Each structure stands twice: as C-alpha cells, then as structure tokens.
Amino acid sequence: MSDNISWRTLAVILAAGQGTRMRSQLPKVMHPVGNRPLLGHVLAAVEAANIDQCAVVLGAGSGTVADYLKQAAPTARTFTQQEQLGTAHALLAARPALQAHEQGCVLVLFGDSPLISAQTLAQLRQALIDGAAVAVAGFHTTQPGPYGRLLVEEGRLLAIREARDASPKELEVNFCNGGVMGLRADTCLWLLDRIGNQNAQGEYYLTDAVAVANCAGLPVTAVEVDEDDVLGVNDREQLHAAEQLFQQRRRRSVMQSGVSLVAADTVFFSADTQLATDVRIEPCVVFGPGVSVGSGVRVDAFSRLENIRLEQPVSEGICHA
Incomplete structure (x- = not known):
C-alpha cells in the first residue's frame, strides 16, 4: 500500500x-x-x-x-x-x-x-x-x-x-x-x-x-x-428494517465477544452499549443509552437499563423495567 x-x-x-x-x-x-x-x-x-x-x-x-x-x-x-x-x-x-x-x-x-x-x-x-x-x-x-x-x-x-x-x-x-x-x-x-x-x-x-x-x-x-x-433509509419501513439488521449484527457481535444471550431475539441494544466478557443477559432486556456492564454481571429478565454502569459484586435484579 x-x-x-x-x-x-x-x-x-x-x-x-x-x-x-x-x-x-x-x-x-x-x-x-x-x-x-x-x-x-x-x-x-x-x-x-x-x-x-x-x-x-x-x-x-x-x-x-x-x-x-x-x-x-x-x-x-x-x-x-x-x-x-x-x-x-x-x-x-x-x-x-x-x-x-x-x-x-x-x-x-x-x-x-x-x-x-x-x-x-x-x-x-x-x-x-x-x-x-x-x-x-x-x-x-x-x-x-x-x-x-x-x-x-x-x-x-x-x-x-x-x-x-x-x-x-x-x-x-x-x-x-x-x-x-x-x-x-x-x-x-x-x-x-x-x-x-x-x-x-x-x-x-x-x-x-x-x-x-x-x-x-x-x-x-x-x-x-x-x-x-x-441500505438506505427513506421511510419508516426501511427504518424498521435497519433497526432489525443493526440488532442482529450487535447480538452476533456480543456473543462472539464472550457474552451469553439466553434469548437473543428478545434483547435490544443501543449503539453505545458496552459489555465485558462473561456477562449473562436473560430474556427480554432493553439497553437504553449510556449502559456499561462489567465482567461476570448477570442482567435479569425484563430489565430496562439506561445511563448506568453495572459491576460485580452489584446485587442482581437491579434496574428492572
């Protein structure tokens, strides 16, 4: 080059x-x-x-x-x-x-x-x-x-x-x-x-x-x-399609990086979500903006997180939706 x-x-x-x-x-x-x-x-x-x-x-x-x-x-x-x-x-x-x-x-x-x-x-x-x-x-x-x-x-x-x-x-x-x-x-x-x-x-x-x-x-x-x-976004249907593709890419990426998703299709990420290795995410979790999760943390089902950093030994079950 x-x-x-x-x-x-x-x-x-x-x-x-x-x-x-x-x-x-x-x-x-x-x-x-x-x-x-x-x-x-x-x-x-x-x-x-x-x-x-x-x-x-x-x-x-x-x-x-x-x-x-x-x-x-x-x-x-x-x-x-x-x-x-x-x-x-x-x-x-x-x-x-x-x-x-x-x-x-x-x-x-x-x-x-x-x-x-x-x-x-x-x-x-x-x-x-x-x-x-x-x-x-x-x-x-x-x-x-x-x-x-x-x-x-x-x-x-x-x-x-x-x-x-x-x-x-x-x-x-x-x-x-x-x-x-x-x-x-x-x-x-x-x-x-x-x-x-x-x-x-x-x-x-x-x-x-x-x-x-x-x-x-x-x-x-x-x-x-x-x-x-x-893929270009020109209307709401294409916006929805882009969101689905983004989420699919992100789920695949986090799993390849050492994160466990119990029910991947029910977990939704923000673009700035940060997850360390050995995080376990249970079903029906939504990550809003500004979330960082440290190694070994378990995110309970039906949680919605926003503007928070989770680290061990944080008690499980916080920040439920």
Missing part, C-alpha cells in the same frame, strides 16, 4: 435530503437506529476506518443536524446545499473541501445509510489506491427490482443503468448500485464539473461520473460489498 500522506482520505457525507417520506418534523438523518441518529452511525464508520477528514453537506434550514454535528463530530466541516439539484450538485456544495484535498481519496457517503461499515470504506479506498479513478460500491441480490444495474465487462464498470432505462437483458443483471462511491482526489472535481443535467428531472447525478470517466479513458471499477452495508 502507498504511504498514508499520498493517500489521505476525505469522506463527504451527503445529508441534505428532506426525507418527506418519513412524514416527520425531525430531519431524516436524525431518526435513530440503536438510539443513535442515522448520521451518527455513518460518522462512527468514518472514524473506525481512520479517515483523515470529514465534511457533511446539509440542506437549508438543517439547524438540528448542525447542532448534532457540533457535539458528535466537532472537527467535521459543514456545507449547505441551498437547492436540491441532485447528488453531484450536493457533493459540489463541498467544493472548498474538495479543492483543499488535492491528493488521495474522496469517499462519498450518505447520511441515511446507518449500516455502512469501515470495511466497505476500506475496500473503496483500496480500489482507488490500486488505480481506479472512480470506484462504485455494488451488491448482488436475488431481487434487483428497482435498483440501478452495474454493467461490468472484463473488470471494468462500463455504466450504471437505471432500471427504468435498462434493456430486458440488462434487467437480468443482479449486480446493483449501492450508491456509495470513491473518487481519486486529483480527478474528482474535473469529473464533477463535467456532469450535466440533461435528464427528465433536470438534476446533476453523481452516478454520471462513471460515464464521464469512461469517456475520458479513466479506470472505473465496481467493488462488491454486503447489501446491508449500503
């Missing part, structure tokens, strides 16, 4: 969406999964991936999100997309950050994708280090339905074809666009400035960077990731 100075990474999180399908006064990226805002999960993945710099693009009037960022990611630069004219337009709202990041990698993430992992970010970054000018996260699925198809030939990503524009043969492709993208910093702005809005919506789409790069003879590749990693 090349030296870290040459391949410093900037993550730009697009968080300007209005989220009208959530039917809520709360900004979409502030809806919680595991008692942490969607945006907070993306920020955590950026931190876990040891990414050097982070910028967040907000929508006009996103005071709630801006306030959260001051607390959760005080070093992140924030930019405002005054008009919502597409994903490429949103990324260009962070032009000052892109101009200052002349070398290395730019990773474009979405503030409504709470299951994104540090591993996926590392895969995209490595694809750029290995020579790609554009790297797109893709996933295989048995139900490609409305997803854009990734058309790959001999290892090169030729196009992202939206389902409504795909031919019958292209619709048979089950390798789909995950949205998350990496761009080499030295060609990033050049590509973005050449994306047009000649489409039915009159918007500037980041996916068009693939066609622009291909026309310029720049290397373009697709990186296969887990479908869950790029």
